[in-house]
Amino acid sequence: MAQSEATAQHSVVHHPALAHHFENLEQQREASTLGMWIFLITEIMFFGGLFLAYSIYRSWYPQVFAEASHHLDIVLGGINTVVLITSSLTMALAVYYSQVGNQRKLILFLVLTLLLGLTFLGIKVVEYSHKFHDGLIPGVHFRYDGPNPQQAQIFFWLYFAMTGLHALHMIIGAGILSFLIYFAWRGRYSPEYHSPVEVSGLYWHFVDIVWIFLFPLLYLVGFHVKG
Amino acid sequence: MSEHIVPKKTYYAVFGALMVLTALTVFVARFDLPGILNITVALTVAVIKATLVVLYFMHVRYSSRLTQVIVAAGIFWLVIMLVLTASDYVTRNLLAPVARISM
Numbered sequence: 001m002a003q004s005e006a007t008a009q010h011s012v013v014h015h016p017a018l019a020h021h022f023e024n025l026e027q028q029r030e031a032s033t034l035g036m037w038i039f040l041i042t043e044i045m046f047f048g049g050l051f052l053a054y055s056i057y058r059s060w061y062p063q064v065f066a067e068a069s070h071h072l073d074i075v076l077g078g079i080n081t082v083v084l085i086t087s088s089l090t091m092a093l094a095v096y097y098s099q100v101g102n103q104r105k106l107i108l109f110l111v112l113t114l115l116l117g118l119t120f121l122g123i124k125v126v127e128y129s130h131k132f133h134d135g136l137i138p139g140v141h142f143r144y145d146g147p148n149p150q151q152a153q154i155f156f157w158l159y160f161a162m163t164g165l166h167a168l169h170m171i172i173g174a175g176i177l178s179f180l181i182y183f184a185w186r187g188r189y190s191p192e193y194h195s196p197v198e199v200s201g202l203y204w205h206f207v208d209i210v211w212i213f214l215f216p217l218l219y220l221v222g223f224h225v226k227g
Numbered sequence: 228m229s230e231h232i233v234p235k236k237t238y239y240a241v242f243g244a245l246m247v248l249t250a251l252t253v254f255v256a257r258f259d260l261p262g263i264l265n266i267t268v269a270l271t272v273a274v275i276k277a278t279l280v281v282l283y284f285m286h287v288r289y290s291s292r293l294t295q296v297i298v299a300a301g302i303f304w305l306v307i308m309l310v311l312t313a314s315d316y317v318t319r320n321l322l323a324p325v326a327r328i329s330m
Contacts (some may be wrong), residue, residue: 029230034294041301048305055309056316074253081249089242092233092284099232198286205284209277215249216269220256224265 017193025192032195036202047210050165054158054217061151066222068146068155071136073127077219080123081211087116088208095201098184098194106197107184113204114177117170124167131156159218166214169207176200231289241283248276 015025022028058065094109135143138157146152180200183189189197252272256265282288287298 026230030291030293033290034297037294037297037301041297041304044301044305045308048308052309052312055313059313059316078249078253082246085242085245085249088245088280088284089238092238093235096232096235096238099230202285205280208284209280212276212280213273216252216256216273220252220269221266223253223256224259 015192017188029195029198032199033202036199040202040206043206047162047165050158050162051213051217054162057151057154057158058217058221061148061154063225064146064148064151065155066225068144068152069218069220069222070225071131071134071156072159072219073130074219074223076123076127077215080120081215083116083120083123084208084211087113087120088205090116091201091204095194095198098189098197099191101191103184103187103189106189107181110177110181110184110197114174114181117174117177117204121167121170121174124163124170131160162214162218166207166210169210173200173204173207176203231286233283233286233289237283241279244279245276248272 018025018028022031090109090112094106094113097103097105097109131137135141136156138153138160142149142153142156144152177200180197183196252269255268255272259265260268281298287295290298
């Protein structure tokens with residue numbers, strides 16, 4: 001075994017991206033995917049805690065939550081949902097083009113994903129500034145005209161904690177995409193080696209899934225009450 | 228086992244389904260449905276969308292059995308956290324009168 005490994009190392013030309021502790025690129029790719037999924041599971045539990053807090057407070061104050069959610073902009077939230085799902089499509093296509101080895105289209109779709117991600121964040125900034133001007137930031141300056149402002153403040157605390165944490169993940173994702181674009185431009189990825197693109201794709205899609213739950217829970221929860 | 232390349236057509240189909248489901252969830256949210264039906268519909272649609280993303284965009288349908296088990300275990304643990312905590316909060320009011328009688 002040790003001998004055959006030694007011969008393999010000396011006689012066979014390795015792919016430059018193959019780390020020495022892996023048998024082959026296939027095993028290396030499997031390990032990267034698995035490692036990313038284990039990280040994503042810690043992320044699921046991380047966001048899960050906030051979703052749990054949301055569920056409990058909503059079950060305590062359903063009317064107040066429905067009333068408070070009217071202060072969120074469904075149009076902007078809806079546009080952001082479409083933007084984010086579209087960015088998941090462009091990310092999936094970027095992974096596809098890294099698999100088939102089309103470098104030009106890989107870069108194109110990575111850039112598109114980054115632009116859509118930045119669009120999402122831009123719209124989020126507009127939304128946050130509206131909330132700021134309306135005095136809906138939880139804290140000593142919290143101003144709320146409806147009934148039960150104390151309980152409504154809990155809704156806005158959850159809104160900012162959940163969407164803020166989600167936005168932070170988007171910012172990190174945008175940073176990762178910038179690195180991917182740079183390395184793709186340098187020609188580092190090939191059909192044999194593109195784990196970084198694949199694994200970053202998993203992260204990006206995970207962030208998309210978090211929003212898929214945030215949008216109905218935060219924006220649509222009171223849609224039917226007042227119309 | 229070599230890497231499975233998902234055809235582009237599949238990605239477009241999943242994207243279309245996600246868009247239709249997004250429109251559906253906004254449309255249904257307009258109506259005041261009886262009881263907990265509003266939130267049930269919203270969460271069902273969200274779970275279907277998340278499942279589509281996990282299976283196709285994240286390639287779990289084509290991944291190794293080990294990856295699939297890890298993903299399933301993660302979701303299972305999340306369900307434990309949500310269900311056990313909720314079972315506590317939901318049943319507190321049921322038990323309170325009994326406690327008072329026994330005192």
